Amino acid sequence: MTLHELAILLAALALAAPLARWLGIAAVLGYLVAGVMLGPFGAGALFSEQDAEQVLHFAEFGVVLLLFLIGLELRPKRLWAMRQAVFGLGSAQVVLTAIALGFIGMLFFDTQWQPALFAGAALALSSTAFALQVMEENGELQTRHGRLGFSVLLFQDIAAIPLIALAPYFAVSAMQQAPHIDYLTFAKGLATIAAVVFVGRYALDFLLRLVALSKVKEAMTAAALLTVVGVTLIMEAVGLSASLGAFIAGALLAESSYRHELEADIAPFEGLLLGIFFTAIGMSLNLKLLVSEPVLIALLTVSLIAVKSVILFGLGRWQGLEAGPARRLAFALSQGGEFAFVLLSVGRAAGVLGTRPSEILAVVVTLSMAMTPLLLMLERVLFKKQAPQRAFDPIPENDGHVVIAGFGRFGQITARVLRAKGIPFTALDISAEQIEFVKRFGNKAFFGDVSRPEVLEAAQIGKARAFVLAIDDVEASMRAAEIVKTRYPHVPVYARARDRMHAMRLLDLGVAELRRETFLASLDLTRLLLLGLGYSQRVAERTVNTFRDHDERRLNEDYKHTSDADKLIERARSSQAMLEKLFQEDEVEEAALARSEATPREAKAKSRAGAA
Template sequence: MTLNELAILLAALALAAPLARFFGIAAVLGYLVAGVLLGPYGVGRLFSEHDAQQVLHFAEFGVVLLLFLIGLELRPKRLWAMRQAVFGIGTLQVAITSLALAFVGILFFGTQWQPSLFAGAALALSSTAFALQVLEENNELSTRHGRLGFSVLLFQDLAAIPLIALTPYFAVTAAKSAPVIDYFAFAKGLGTIVLVVVVGRYVLDAFLRLVALSRVKEAMTAAALLTVVGVTLIMEAVGLSASLGAFIAGALLAESSYRHELEADIGPFEGLLLGIFFTAIGMSLNLGLLLAEPGLIISLTLALIVVKATILFLLGRWQGLEAGPSRRLAFALSQGGEFAFVLLSVGQAAGVLGSKPSQILAVVITLSMAMTPVLLLLDRRLSAKAKAPTRPFDTLPDNDGHVVIAGFGRFGQITARVLRAKGIPFTALDISVEQVDFVRRFGNKAFFGDASRPEVLEAAQMDKARAFVLAIDDVEASMRAAEYVKKQYPHVPIYARARDRMHAYRLLDLGVAAMRRETFLASLDLTRSLMLGLGYSERVASRIVKTFRDHDERRLNEDYKLSSDVEKLLERARTSQAMLEKLFREDEAEEAKLAHAEKGPREGKTSRDAKAKADTIDP
């Protein structure tokens, strides 16, 4: 690749993601479109097919770095806890999808079962890079369906090893010959995994410790990259998944004291190389073949997505996921993967598949990848439109002298528990069907209803309520409820949860004085514990926290008058910090005086006691 081509590629990376975000689509899709435009079959044709393959081969290291960073986040104990999901649902997904896709090949294309099963197994593997990237972009990697998806992807990486080793079986069986399987290569692969585990457990952390002692930052960065590159070379040397090796190495370093340093050093490289990888996938899309046989390729792409998504959806439901999360899981993993390209190449070399079928399936895999962010985007938008309740609001009980709690999440539930223990009646409302059904299983009395709607508040008999606890998470819904209660039920006091400072200002606008910022008191309590841990006395720690609380609450009320003037707020923020530092210095001086005053009487008493003792024993 020339320097000009490198500049063009970097320019595409710099523009693709921001433009994609501007148009409201996933960054991955932006990279794909940029790759198609720059590739040998696109409008620009700035990169040849050979260049595209070179870029793709180089950028695959981004997938390796991604798996290494994910491994750093997963401690061995957590991995062991995931074993049931990895080997349970992962095995079912690969097995059922392989058989279903093989059946499609035999039924509709009349191919023999051996190449059909091989192609089905290859297509059953999803793209680790695509799936994890789109889940991470949408903040879904930590959700239950995100963790389930990761478990399936991890098993797929494991499954790729025996599939590559067993490829000759499909070829020779199709030729009516005795199967020849390289059992030595299979054993060598397993031995290599064991080697990576042993070295990672006993050598890597010691190596990083030696490098860290030099206190040279670039040396630590080089050591981090060397760790991943070294594992990649070892795994590739025996024909195994470099991504799997990197993941194992990352997991073994998850307990290391250098974990955060490794994440910081490798993160920028991982993001850049993944962007290049997705762009290279777009470059590799053979538009000529797509235009030559559009019906066949589009039909195969749809069949792949429908079969995989259906199986994943059913498995998600079987695991107890709701319909929405199961659908997200299905769409996130519905595409073909990068290991499918490897298997198709190996299968073509072994005579399992012909050249043209391999090329067609490669285009199908690329198109299915491109469809993943589109499907997730459509699902997200359709889900937002369908967010209106699908079942009627619950019938609310008759109450008198009760408390109405709007929002029954982590904040509202604490208030409810106290009221319940004191025997004070309350009516708790929440807009989430899942949340209401969930808390009811634990014996909580909650009702499905939107507390920002007037008819729901009327049904909750607000006119008879003693108080209104506003704990709705959504700021706009919270303000609608507060405005309506203030206007229609001015005699009912409002006790509100403010999400942040700006939400607090809006509540103050309505005259809601009994208001608490949701994390403020918890943060102060934690800060007090921190001060104690740093060696301050109980009295000093409490005084520090009290000084800050008084100062911040005073500032909140003073800043409220300037809440519409951003420039003045910024100026006050600077002067407020200086004022807080001055208050702390004054507190320190006062504390020193108190300590000195207390020390004097104690010293006097000690000297008097010593003298009395001496008088007692003096002959």
């Protein structure tokens, strides 16, 4: 690629995303349209087919960086906690979709089941880069359906590796011979993964610490990129996926104290290369096939999107999602993915697919990508109205204050006490409506997303005496807590936990001072209920206090078994029996106490009677 072509490509990137946002569509779709216009089949034809292929090959490194960043966000404990969604929901989606699309392939191309099933499996894989980018732009990545979508995408990325390796097996009927199993290559692959895990576990963090001691920012950026490039080269050398290697490297550094610095250094490169990647996909779109086979391509594209959407919607409902989130999940993952291009190429080389079917399916995958943002936009328009975004409020300078994250029913009580005591505080909330509402009552809060580091920095969190975490959204609460505990360990965190699992996740970050939002209120109401049922004040208070002490001990003990659902269920049952035993012991002690108090009263009454 010449410098002139590079300048054109960068200009297209600089214009495509802002124009797409201005038109109210996803930036990814803007990149695809720009690629079509620049490509060999577009109006400009500034890039040839060879140029488009070179750009696509170069920009695939953006997908590698994306998976590295995904690995950084996925701590081993979190991966273990997600195992049911990743391997249960993910495998169900891939298997069901592959079978359904394989059957459709047999009808359209009149082929045997082996190549049809292989093509169905290739199309069953959604675009990790595309789907995550779209969900992130729409603020859905941290919702429950966003997390389920991430789990499915993660399984798909893992499933792509054996599909690539097993491609020759799908060509058995065509080649009339069983493929040779290369056990040596298989063993080398496993050994390489084990070596990367071992070295990364014990060496990467140490090497990054040495680089960080130099306090040269450029050196840290270079080290971050070298980590990804190095693992990529190692994986490719033994015939494994570079994306898998990058994901493993990121997961190994997920517990590193330099995780946030790595993410900040790599994110700009990842965003730029992903933009180039989607532009290159647009360039490679063969418009000649759209002219020669319009009906076939249209039917295949609609079938692909419809089948994946129906299956994903059903699986989402099976996981307990409401209709709206399940629909968003289905549309977000309804497209074909970047691994489809790889698998179609591998399948053609292995003799599984012919040239014409593989080229047609490549166009179908590209069109399905282009349809995804449009489907999501149409869904948003038809089913809900989205409030316009506003800029974050400027926050005045402060020192020795308290930062309150979340100014709802919980945070406002803390703020009222602090204001009455003359303690300065800065209150932040993500809801513009809530900010305007509290202003009517003389309260002051600032509009800002505390799960973003720059907002916390603007609130001078480093100078704060304490950080009160009162956010209603669990995932935003966890991101904010992680930022403060990692970057500002000297600032004490007082957190509101939405429920028991949220409390355990906060404990996992080292947040010790926390209260479950409805726990104490529920206990107080229970105390009033016992009084209303005829129990004495002392019995009611003792019962509630016994339960509180028991439940707090159980919370700390259950924390050790957070990832073991069966163990938690077993402990819940045994805990109930223990609680009943404690209450019985309390009743015995209360009866004994009542008798001991009654004896002096009876003696005194007899004495008075004798005197009379």
